[in-house]
Amino acid sequence: MSLGSRIKVLRKSLNLTQKQIADKLGMGNSNFGHIENDRVTPTSKDLDTLAEILGTSTDYLLGREEQIQAPSWATENDIFDLKRLLEADGEVLFDGAPISKEDKLKAKEFLTVLFWESKKKQNK
Numbered sequence: 001m002s003l004g005s006r007i008k009v010l011r012k013s014l015n016l017t018q019k020q021i022a023d024k025l026g027m028g029n030s031n032f033g034h035i036e037n038d039r040v041t042p043t044s045k046d047l048d049t050l051a052e053i054l055g056t057s058t059d060y061l062l063g064r065e066e067q068i069q070a071p072s073w074a075t076e077n078d079i080f081d082l083k084r085l086l087e088a089d090g091e092v093l094f095d096g097a098p099i100s101k102e103d104k105l106k107a108k109e110f111l112t113v114l115f116w117e118s119k120k121k122q123n124k
Contacts, residue, residue, distance in 0.1 A: 001105055004038035006061050009106050010054040011036075013113035024053055055116070073123065074116070082115050 001009075011021060022032035025046050034040040042050060051058045059065045086108050099107070 001063070001102060001109075002038050003041070003061055003063065004036045005106070006063070006109070007050060007054065008036045009109050010056060010113060013110050014054065014117070016053075021050070021053060025049055055113075074119070078119055082112065085115065086111060 011018070018032050018036065019029045022029045025032060027046075031040065035042050035046075047058050047061060051061055054061075057065060094103075
């Protein structure tokens with residue numbers, strides 16, 4: 001999955017708009033759109049800020065890590081629960097047809113973000 005795709009999946013899973021993130025980065029909405037569409041590579045400073053906003057690492061965004069890192073407050077039980085959720089057997093179908101490997105990866109990433117957001121709300 002590309003840098004832009006990873007950013008987009010995480011942004012959408014956090015219910016953030018392109019404008020909200022562009023504002024936090026101090027750039028125009030269209031410039032951020034170019035980053036999400038892989039037309040422009042963000043600066044290292046913007047990449048660091050994006051990782052912070054999206055609750056992940058720059059290594060994940062750049063594809064050096066395949067999984068979103070667990071938050072620092074996560075317990076071993078939390079990590080085990082997430083692993084069990086993501087490794088559950090079963091074929092993933094969309095409209096009766098199996099989904100691609102890339103779409104399965106996106107779905108796992110989305111579930112991971114939702115899992116940690118849910119745990120965060122429970123711990124408040």
